[in-house]
Amino acid sequence: MPADARGRAPAAWIVQWAGLVAPGAAVLDLAAGGGRHALFFAERGHPVTAVDRDTSGLPSHPRVEPVTADLENGSPWPLAGRRFGAVVVTNYLHRPLMPALLDAIEPGGVLLYQTFMIGNERFGRPSRPEFLLRDGELLELVRGRFSVTAYEARLVSEPAMAMVQRIAARKLV
Ligand SMILES: C[S@@+](CC[C@H](N)C(=O)[O-])C[C@H]1O[C@@H](n2cnc3c(N)ncnc32)[C@H](O)[C@@H]1O
Secondary structure (H helix, E strand, O other): OOOOOOOOOOOOOHHHHHHHOOOEEEEEEEEOOOOOOHHHHOOOOOOEEEEEEEOOOOOOOOOOEEEOOOOOOOOOOOOOOOEEEEEEOOOOOOOOHHHHHHHEEEEEEEEEEEEEEOOOOHHHOOOOHOEEEEEHHHHHHHHHEEEEEEEEEEEOOOOOOOOEEEEEEOOOO
């Protein structure tokens, strides 16, 4: 499993459900950080668009397109008009982006999302409500528009104790 430049391996949830993504489909890695998932999908043959306000840590890879953008300063969605076969988000939540993020998935495309949820404040950061999913929030987000393949809301112990919520869902055609 390729690790990113910071030595971080892809999240187990993303690895587990990556097979839902159609071969060669374009992938958007939102708030990509060091690019562990961008690299993972690029190595699987997908063209990847990796968006972050700081793209300096992204791997240099022929299939990874870095897009430097502040997603929270009120600027227009940086990928207007573009559609992806999968959108991947981990350890990031900015609720105003959700409509654009779901619209960016083409029919039949896949949403893989994992981030912290309410209850995580017992273990440290993030602890502020705006950074923590509410109970069932990812399910509510996709209801009526996606078919849910897998969903979990649970305590994990790796890489550290945390309350997370995660979903793998396919957009209805
Ligand atoms: C906890 S890291 C997660 C990185 C990656 N998704 C992962 O799981 O390895 C959160 C990422 O969100 C990015 N981020 C935070 N605020 C942002 C903003 N306003 N616009 C764009 N990216 C932002 C940070 O630069 C950071 O890379």
